Amino acid sequence: MIMANYAVGDIQGCYKEFEKGLKKIKFNQEKDYLWLTGDLINRGPDSLKTLEKIYELRSRVHMVLGNHDLHFLARYYSNRKKQKNDTLKEVLEHPNCKKFAEFLIKQPFLFSKKIKLSNGSKKKIIMVHAGLPHELSFRDCLRLNKLSQKFIQENPKKNLKKIFFHHKKTNFKIISLHDKLSFFINALTRIRICDDNGKILFSFKKGLSDLPYNYLPWFKFKIKAMEEKDFLIFGHWAALNGKTRKKNIVGLDTGCVWGNKLTFLRLEDQKKYMVNSG
């Protein structure tokens, strides 16, 4: 392979497995790219080393922010409270913390690029952390992504606080632009299931066999932002263990931080490389 794009599921501070995976795929930072689905840090043992490595590789990294990355940014910029399973202390107390925060706050919620597959055809790849609200067009997604990035970057202290409103606003029937951006950010970083009207149940974290009445995984709806020929990768939902039963929507969070596996997917030919936890 001349050059390759490797997508990696939620690392969550599992540095050892990340490093092992880079060796396994023979990652070449002269020509390859890494696509990270977000939640790079927290809960796992080595958030600091993980950030150091990703920062070192940053010119070869495409990434989107996950809910844990946002939580870190909110702790750094706006004194958000520690959660009981946080493992961010080492990063927050490190002299390079500012550098990492400034790197992360520049990252998008949605990333998309056309790549050339090994069969010679071109494919649009869309990457998000958790998923997409099905009623949004791709143009709307790009526009809201830009505005959301601007929103948190222009006043991180104040605006990062605002986006953590959690379960109160659950769909797009929202009037103010800031509420809309806040909803967009929460949806892209935390969605798992929703109903026909796009109402998201943010508190749900289980698997497909425990779906509440009237709710379906976001990817079971017709996703307006995607064409049949596009390909979407996401992380976040470890209980799925990567399975969506859709050919062009692939989950990459295989629960490494919960003792399962870290998944690397070569986008050119869909070859999967798995690293066992531990």
Ligand SMILES: [Mn+2]
């Ligand atoms: Mn997540």
